[in-house]
Amino acid sequence: MKPLKLLALIIIPMGIILAAVPADKTRHFRLTADELLQEAGAGVQFISPDVVADMLVQKDPLLQLIDVRTPEEFEAFSLPGAINIPLSNLLAEEYVDLLNQDTRTNIFYSNGSVFANQAWMITRQLGYENNFVLEGGLNYWFSNVLSATEPAQTSPNEEFARYDFRKSAAAALGGGSIVSTEGAAPATAAKKPPVASKAKKKAAGGC
Amino acid sequence: MGPLAPYEIISENTNFLLAFFIGIGFGFVLESSGFSSSRKLAGIFYGYDTVVLKVFFTGAITCMLGLLLMSLFGWIDLDLVYVNPTYLTSAIVGGVIMGAGFIMGGFCPGTSFCGAAIGKIDAIVFIGGLFIGVYGFAFTYGLWEKLFMDRYLGEPKVSESLGLSDGLFGLMLILAAIGMFYVAEWAEKKWPRPEY
Numbered sequence: 001m002k003p004l005k006l007l008a009l010i011i012i013p014m015g016i017i018l019a020a021v022p023a024d025k026t027r028h029f030r031l032t033a034d035e036l037l038q039e040a041g042a043g044v045q046f047i048s049p050d051v052v053a054d055m056l057v058q059k060d061p062l063l064q065l066i067d068v069r070t071p072e073e074f075e076a077f078s079l080p081g082a083i084n085i086p087l088s089n090l091l092a093e094e095y096v097d098l099l100n101q102d103t104r105t106n107i108f109y110s111n112g113s114v115f116a117n118q119a120w121m122i123t124r125q126l127g128y129e130n131n132f133v134l135e136g137g138l139n140y141w142f143s144n145v146l147s148a149t150e151p152a153q154t155s156p157n158e159e160f161a162r163y164d165f166r167k168s169a170a171a172a173l174g175g176g177s178i179v180s181t182e183g184a185a186p187a188t189a190a191k192k193p194p195v196a197s198k199a200k201k202k203a204a205g206g207c
Numbered sequence: 208m209g210p211l212a213p214y215e216i217i218s219e220n221t222n223f224l225l226a227f228f229i230g231i232g233f234g235f236v237l238e239s240s241g242f243s244s245s246r247k248l249a250g251i252f253y254g255y256d257t258v259v260l261k262v263f264f265t266g267a268i269t270c271m272l273g274l275l276l277m278s279l280f281g282w283i284d285l286d287l288v289y290v291n292p293t294y295l296t297s298a299i300v301g302g303v304i305m306g307a308g309f310i311m312g313g314f315c316p317g318t319s320f321c322g323a324a325i326g327k328i329d330a331i332v333f334i335g336g337l338f339i340g341v342y343g344f345a346f347t348y349g350l351w352e353k354l355f356m357d358r359y360l361g362e363p364k365v366s367e368s369l370g371l372s373d374g375l376f377g378l379m380l381i382l383a384a385i386g387m388f389y390v391a392e393w394a395e396k397k398w399p400r401p402e403y
Contacts, residue, residue: 008385015381018374
């Protein structure tokens with residue numbers, strides 16, 4: 001009888017402790033800092049603008065562009081088919097299903113890549129998959145994809161191939177008809193000319 | 208931090224080495240609890256000896272408490288711990304066969320090896336039957352495959368299907384086990400069998 005009482009005295013309090021604490025109390029994040037640092041260092045989150053442009057031209061149904069800038073900026077201009085999730089609202093209940101899923105390819109973008117990267121880091125730490133960042137952000141998108149500059153005659157063939165692709169992608173994407181959000185559509189068309197003029201001095205900025 | 212092998216903190220071979228030592232420990236506990244005696248084992252079905260119930264339930268509860276506490280401290284990721292998938296039909300059929308064999312033979316697979324290790328002839332015969340069953344099943348697998356794979360439920364947990372938290376279900380299980388232990392000790396006094 002004695003050992004049974006001892007056993008009961010030890011394990012019942014432990015059971016009460018376990019029943020009283022929330023299950024995942026100590027684990028807010030799915031990834032450790034080390035793992036996250038490794039992923040961020042390797043740059044696995046980046047998707048190159050050419051890939052995104054190609055998906056847009058092909059009308060890839062699995063592509064989901066997510067604009068993490070403010071709603072005002074989103075109104076002024078957005079990529080075709082993009083939705084707006086301002087960074088400050090990223091953790092809102094209504095977006096969880098959108099961000100935590102395993103079918104679509106979510107691509108965050110902002111003007112540069114800082115805010116998009118922050119969005120990626122937060123979602124990645126929560127253990128969400130399939131979220132990526134548009135490499136270089138909208139600025140790079142404008143200067144290199146939508147207004148590609150002809151490479152020098154001595155450039156390797158790949159440069160020309162990329163140039164041709166970007167030209168045709170820009171033609172396909174710049175038409176303005178692809179944009180589904182009506183509010184943004186005219187803005188896209190309006191924004192285009194200044195970009196084209198900016199392209200002249202952009203020659204030095206190529207990677 | 209854990210589980211150790213899936214996180215590759217220890218290699219596959221180290222994992223086997225640890226399993227080897229844990230296996231020896233398991234065998235030691237079985238033997239020292241008297242599990243190599245088929246009369247003692249069969250006692251659970253007649254009420255004169257309930258050591259089987261006590262040892263295995265204590266083992267299960269200790270393991271459960273350890274895992275839940277380690278998960279609470281962030282030492283182990285329970286999502287990565289292997290859970291046997293549930294095939295309901297084969298679990299029921301297999302449970303009935305196993306139970307019938309347990310009553311008739313007086314051993315379960317683990318304790319039969321325990322008994323064989325100390326030279327019990329009935330345990331050795333039991334192991335012979337065990338291998339006949341294993342090979343018989345393997346060579347006629349095609350006949351059973353449909354039954355074997357029937358009613359696949361994934362990896363359900365009792366706590367999940369009851370809608371309780373793991374900790375609360377754990378507490379209930381502990382209370383149930385302690386209650387059963389008291390009933391078991393009462394049964395041992397009620398149907399005593401001095402010599403076996």
